[in-house]
Amino acid sequence: MARHERWVMLTTLAVLQVLTIVTGIYAVTSDFSLGALTRQSPPAGRTASPKEPSPVPVVTSGPVLAQLSAKSGDGPLPTKGTLTQQLTDALGDDALGDHVGAVVLDASTGERIFASNADAGIVPASTTKVITTAAALASLGPDTKLATRVVQGTAPGAVILVGGGDPLLAGPSAKQTSYPKQASLATLAARTAAALKAKGVKKVTLSYDDSLFTGTPICPGWKPGYIPDGEVAPVHALAMDEGRRTPGQRQPRVPDPAAYAATAFARLLAKQGLSVSRTVKETTAPAGAAELARVESAPVYALVEHTLTFSDNDLAEALARHIAIKEGQPASFDGASKAVLAVLARLGVTKGVLVTDGSGLSIRNRISAEAMARVIAIASSPAHPELRAVASGMPIAGFSGTLGNGRRFVGADSRPQVGLVRAKTGTLNNVNTLAGLATAKDGRLLTFAFLADAVPVTAEPVLDRLAAIVARS
Missing domain, CATH: 3.50.80.20 (D-Ala-D-Ala carboxypeptidase C, peptidase S13)
Structure with missing residues (x-):
């Protein structure tokens, strides 16, 4: 086969794989353009350094799959025994260190499919942006402009x-x-x-x-x-x-x-x-x-997508302060923290989140895997269409943002799930996290969070493997 023909074939297969991503992923549609509103301006511990890889922009006209319709995953739940065994084995990898939280939820019912140290507060790094952006959409509304x-x-x-x-x-x-x-x-x-x-x-x-x-x-x-x-x-x-x-x-x-x-x-x-x-x-x-x-x-929905796809620290901090203003708090780090927690409480998440910034650069943040996965489940629910940009903004494994840099989902145990996982990454010194959503092989939409903050070197390949297990369950 000629080199050019092989390249075309592989490219075509990759595109087809993306287009088969589960129907449970919510994307931005023209609904968000209706009645756009304009916001009027109203009168210690461990040393950490962000190592989030520079994302490669795969598309320039918007997030991948932006025009797919939203459907709920209504297939059968994956077999718990098999999934539990596979995830437990992967969580035993020494690369994760000794402080790991893991959760897999059924997005539709909120039922725990798998849990390990699920309620422990763990430094979330940039997966904090999932919390910030969900709160921004819920508080400010997706159509608000700055x-x-x-x-x-x-x-x-x-x-x-x-x-x-x-x-x-x-x-x-x-x-x-x-x-x-x-x-x-x-x-x-x-x-x-x-x-x-x-x-x-x-x-x-x-x-x-x-x-x-x-x-x-x-x-x-x-x-x-x-x-x-x-x-x-x-x-x-x-x-x-x-x-x-x-x-x-x-x-x-x-x-x-x-x-x-x-x-x-x-x-x-x-x-x-x-x-x-x-x-x-x-x-x-x-x-x-x-x-x-x-x-x-x-509009805020587009700002949220950009924040998540490219892990934009500056925009995350700005959104956090706008939440504070909307919620009647001072537009400061402390005010934003209180405001975000208040919004999460309205969404039904009342524990497992402690944030001191909006971007996740702070090593003082603590979020449980349970809270993280639950926020993603809420954001992917038909009951909260205003939050759908959380899902549509997450990088796609092997294709976009911080999962499209040529370093993620490249192992033999994760590469087959390229295009089948949508997730936010998080990286600081000794911290690797991954939280997002995927559809089980029988069509059930699942959300997951895998958080580790005592990582010896890097745990990214293991996190990719864990997400891939969810996607093929």
């Missing part, structure tokens, strides 16, 4: 750039991604200049308002190197390009994203023919200040 605005100051020529908590706001040198569509600082500058010129204003004094988020911008549970290493930026309501000096590059992050974005905005206004003050100062916009211009983010 607005960055420019308002009139007290003086005729005074304008104020108001941060709306959208870290994906694209700066002047950013290349627009096709999914999710980003709000643009350049567009905001053009709209602002047009509004000012219509008023006959050609000379302005620019200030910026970063007050939507409160508290420390750096979580106490974060390693000091996270920001200089480019893992995350200090959390600010006003930021562009997620606080990166160079869009798309991991290192470094700027120490003051708000001031950095405001300075860039001043240059953009100047390019629009306005004379702008040399000094750009921080201020607080007057209550009820007239709006001159605004740009809006993609």
Whole structure:
């Protein structure tokens, strides 16, 4: 067989395998575009380092399988004895260390199919984002958008750039991604200049308002190197390009994203023919200040999908603070933690979750395998269509995001399940986690969580094997 023909055949088989992913996986459909809402901006322990592999974007127009219809898995439950034996054997692998929690649930009924140390609190790493994004969808709603605005100051020529908590706001040198569509600082500058010129204003004094988020911008549970290493930026309501000096590059992050974005905005206004003050100062916009211009983010459901597929730390932290605002808590790390727990309680998850950040970078977070798998089951339920972006945003084994980097599901015991598992990864020093969903061979939708936080080196191949066992049960 010619090399080209073989490549075409293998590619075709891979695509067909993806298209056979279980019908229990919920995807984003046009339902989410109905009646889109716009959010108005309201007046110790172990050293850990994130090692989440750089995801390879497999698709540019949206998550894989985004147009599949949602159906509940109604096949028979897998045989517990066989599944229990296979999972127990795999959990005995030394690579997992001695502190592991594991759960497999029937997504439809919530029944435990398998459990081992299920209620133990374990450092979840980036699987924390499952909790954060589920809470964001439940609290904010899937159609809410985040607005960055420019308002009139007290003086005729005074304008104020108001941060709306959208870290994906694209700066002047950013290349627009096709999914999710980003709000643009350049567009905001053009709209602002047009509004000012219509008023006959050609000379302005620019200030910026970063007050939507409160508290420390750096979580106490974060390693000091996270920001200089480019893992995350200090959390600010006003930021562009997620606080990166160079869009798309991991290192470094700027120490003051708000001031950095405001300075860039001043240059953009100047390019629009306005004379702008040399000094750009921080201020607080007057209550009820007239709006001159605004740009809006993609809807929350798209932000959630991006957060999960690419394990985006900055966006996860921003969403956590927006949850805090919606739930009447301070927009801080502590307020976000309380707000997330309150939302989970409304969803029926009242124990097994302790979070101090939204991204999972904190080594102080503790989540049980039971709570993690249960949140995924709730998110995949027909009773909660507002949460379906949790499932559609999870990476697909061997194809997308942090499971599509060429390192996952490559072993002989997991490779046959490529395309049949959808799951969120988590990686810190000595921590490996994997939580998601799959359909048993007879059509039953199952959710799972495998969490280990005393890993000697890496347990990723074992976690892949565990998920593969679920998928072929």
